[in-house]
Amino acid sequence: MTVLDAALHPIVEAMSVPTELLVGGAWRPAGTGRRLEVSDPATGTVLATVADADSSDAAAAVDAAAAAAPDWAATAPRIRADLLMRAFALMHDRREELALLISLENGKSLADARSEVTYAAEFFRWYAEEGVRLRGQVGMSPSGANRLLVSYQPVGVSVLITPWNFPAAMATRKIAPALAAGCTTVLKPAAETPLTALAVAAILEEAGLPAGVLNVVTTSTPGPVVGTMLADRRTRMLSFTGSTEVGRLLLRTAADNVLKCAMELGGNAPFVVLADADLEAALEGAMIAKMRNGGQACTAANRFFVHADVHDAFVDGLVARMAAVKVGPGPDEDSQCGPLINAEAVRKVDGLVRDAIERGARAVVGGSPADGPGHFYPPTVLVDVPLDARILHEEVFGPVAPVVGFEREEDLLALVNDTEFGLVSYLYTADLARGLRLAEGIESGMVGLNRGLVSDPAAPFGGTKQSGLGREGSTEGLLEFLEAQYVATSW
Known part of the structure; x- marks a missing residue:
């Protein structure tokens, strides 16, 4: 860990904020050994450096998520929910440290940062509760010839891309429903504010998250890194929050493999x-x-x-x-x-x-x-x-x-x-x-x-027109990470 600003020392000591990539349950440097500087926007001071991933690191993260997918999908909803509740409690316990970390790397006031931590943690609690209440359907076909059984299956390996302006909340708003649905994930946080996302990942590890279920890649070259992940045929879902301009580019890339996409884009x-x-x-x-x-x-x-x-x-x-x-x-x-x-x-x-x-x-x-x-x-x-x-x-x-x-x-x-x-x-x-x-x-x-x-967290967050596709939060946010499977049978 390389930390250059004394303001981070108490946080690092209290929370053990990692600065490497998380791949397959191991914190590891980037394959190239490159580092990415994280600066305080109020002073320009370099706060820390984090691993700067390239395409090979991205491929390794997808490998890890794909390897962990079968076991995590088969994990009982209650076990997944209990883990999310532990993460919720840990975030509340470390609210002050997380708020200071957000304020340092993002620049927002401590009052705003504290509100963000509370909001971010609530997604873990909401989806811990929502994930155990997902029900399918059973019915008779109109002709009476057979029964209709509908259940929901995890969509699969999901790439989560978050912006710098709410580094905790945008991460948990994607991670929580993905994990509750039984999906494994690769998170790419914004280069400007990666420390908060890494701290959230460490909290999930402490809560008991199995290796490979959440992988985190930080990078200064998002185009090639994200492109590698989206080109992998094992990737099935893209959840992105950011500008409409970047969203359009990602949609074009995602179209090649017909990925399911949820996008929260620009506003006016x-x-x-x-x-x-x-x-x-x-x-x-x-x-x-x-x-x-x-x-x-x-x-x-x-x-x-x-x-x-x-x-x-x-x-x-x-x-x-x-x-x-x-x-x-x-x-x-x-x-x-x-x-x-x-x-x-x-x-x-x-x-x-x-x-x-x-x-x-x-x-x-x-x-x-x-x-x-x-x-x-x-x-x-x-x-x-x-x-x-x-x-x-x-x-x-x-x-x-x-x-x-x-x-x-x-x-x-x-x-x-x-x-x-x-x-x-x-x-x-x-x-x-x-x-x-x-x-x-x-x-x-x-x-x-x-x-x-x-x-x-209980409301469906999202827009119309060029402000995005799909919804985050509420039940709709969980359904984004699920596919309905229909079985026709008779008895």
Whole structure:
């Protein structure tokens, strides 16, 4: 283990965070011996180095998952469930260490990181409970000639690819249903935040996970590594969370072997405030929907559509709240908004803000990158944003809130649905019937009605249009890792 930053020492000592590849139950270096640096986005300091896998390591991981598949598929659901419950308990016991680890390598505030650990652990508990309740069907064929028996079988070796913005939750949201379904897995976490995923894998090992059921490969060359895994005919499932651009590429690759795919891709969430909305509730919800993880979330509110009658009051309240947000390194207990993940993220966010301003928008607060070390961008509110501004059509992934006023409710759905994305939407109104009616017309997989947070392990998380395929969480998330098998018989 090579750890270069003293801030990690207590975590490493408490949790034994590994930094090698996990293949077939053994922690081993990459075949080439290469290492990948992991940096703190608040300071640029190198925190640690991890093994940097190549295609040969990827092939070995699939070998290990395929070898472990028959025994794990035959393991009783209760045994799998008990293991997931032990992992749930261990994550809770180590909540503070995990939160600090996330905050260091990801940059998010400790408050956000603690919430993520709680959320991430809950997927282990949810699928421990859900995995033992999966039932098939028995029925008579309509003709009466035979019986229809339907059961569910594990889909097989599953490749899980997770993003950097929620390194614990995105890992457990995929690992838990896969293991509960009886699938063996290869996890490829993001190169920016691999330490949290490795810590979660170590927790599962401690909980008693058999060798080869979960394999972890960290890499700086995801294209060849993932391509090797998807080209292996023993791989049967791909679960990916990331950008729509990368999702399209992976779908093309997965098509060669007709892999089952579940994808949670980009978003461009509208946040709608109607004239009758409770403004205080809408403002509180806006801060949650916009500023969770500093806006670096696929569920983040990206476009604010506010009725003209309440526009100015809403903007005043939002500006006051955004201006009061304390920006600083994630591990600082007082910080409410940490850095963006890297310099490229700052350039992208600033480019969108600059484009909007050049087209006529005004920055009421914020509006330019912060000075000094680290990848910081201040909370920003834009008003008078023209409809052709790029920021209304591209995922911002930063703490920027562009506000657009509207007057006619009949024009609202056209504005809201003017995007290729359809992950989540937010809507505030005092009239429940009106809210439900509008929600049915919004083209998104999820709607927060008078709520700024929609994520829940018990709910089906996913989008429509180019925001993805399939669902994670709920029973639907388990079914993604299963195939229905039908047997025709008579007795």
